[in-house]
Amino acid sequence: MSVVELTDVRKRYESGGETVEALKGVDFHGDRGEMVTVIGPSGSGKSTMLNVIGLLDTPTSGTVRIDGRDVTDFDGDELTEERRSEIGFVFQDFHLLPMLTAVENVELPSMWETDVDRHDRAIDLLRRVGLGDRLRHTPDQLSGGQRQRVAIARALINEPDLLLADEPTGNLDRDTGATILDEVTRLKNEEDVAIVAVTHDEQLVEYADRTVNLVDGEIR
Template identity: 70%
Template sequence: MDTDDFADVDPVIELRGVRKRYDTGGEIVEALKGIDFVARPGEFVAIMGPSGSGKSTMLNVLGLLDAPTEGVVLLNGRDVTDLSDEEMTLERKRSIGFVFQNFYLIPTLTATENVEVPTLFDDDPTAHDRAIDLLSRVGLGDRLEHRPNQLSGGQKQRVAIARSLVNRPRILLADEPTGNLDRETGRTILEEFTRIKEEDDVAVIAVTHDSQVTKYADRTINLVDGLIRTEEDDYGT
């Protein structure tokens, strides 16, 4: 989809003038230096940059795992910058799914049980059926009772994707999602992200070193020394 197609769609997540500083023990490191960024429903954004450029910090701020030192974070148009830890946790659960390079599946649980993990403290009678449906959607309908040691790397990543979607998020954040996969399996995962953003209207934001990801993204931004360098004009920001 062309970036112009998103211009009239309200952002689901937005950063305005975000700076993030860390005290490393006598030295202040500024990981983000005034970031303006938006992502909209149904959009796939790739964030690239060298190690130490601030990509992980930016992902943590987008995922409400870390608060900015300065600036504003808007989620669904609402300022969530200064929420309490409890409120942040609730907003993450409502709106944000995470996919990590190392999968982080629980080895003693089946694929279905791993997908259900984010719902364990909810009184949600539909969670089990939703987990099965999601696993079937990502091509693992015949692996429901398999444990992680019985799954390939690509299958583990698909379990992790299903888990990230079980609470029906509006945003999917992926940290090096193809990093531990061979190229063909990585392509399968990226095709799954494309399907998710198109069918579920989810904003997919992937931090990556893998140039293959940019072929599937609607937009790629480059983060260098805590500053955004856009390949295309960043519409609407």
């Protein structure tokens, strides 16, 4: 069963009195243990597609399923809970809170949980991405690659089924990017998650199990 599935998804926006169709009947799926990269020129609808997959935006028409459940018509609270429990996000700019340590940043998405093991899981995840000696460091004490590792650990803290990445290697040099992608591949297999990554980086495409080309809102 696919972790995420889009069926005939369309997304229209009103802009300057005109209707812009960002997605035009997109069919897509991502499976456990699979990394799918979404590529395409600027303005092709990649960010819109990622937002729909991540339940940050709702389609104008079509169906979105997470773990086989139709979530298309979920209300705001239901979508928030679905994102919290099922989806992890990794961003190009890391989005770490500067006043928190690495461990505290990783724990942040689970702060409303009563699970006493979240602190131990945060430490374990940081050790698994090679930051066992940086647990108490704040982001300004970490390199770009180390900050991205913290962001990846944070995305996995709630044991999501789906990991979404928006240009995750965009701010990294090639060697650091390769190290990050090696770790992402290993964690993908260990955690058995589906990964969907939007990218312009050919290096990331090389690590993908499958690549989807989105052009003018359509998969080609």
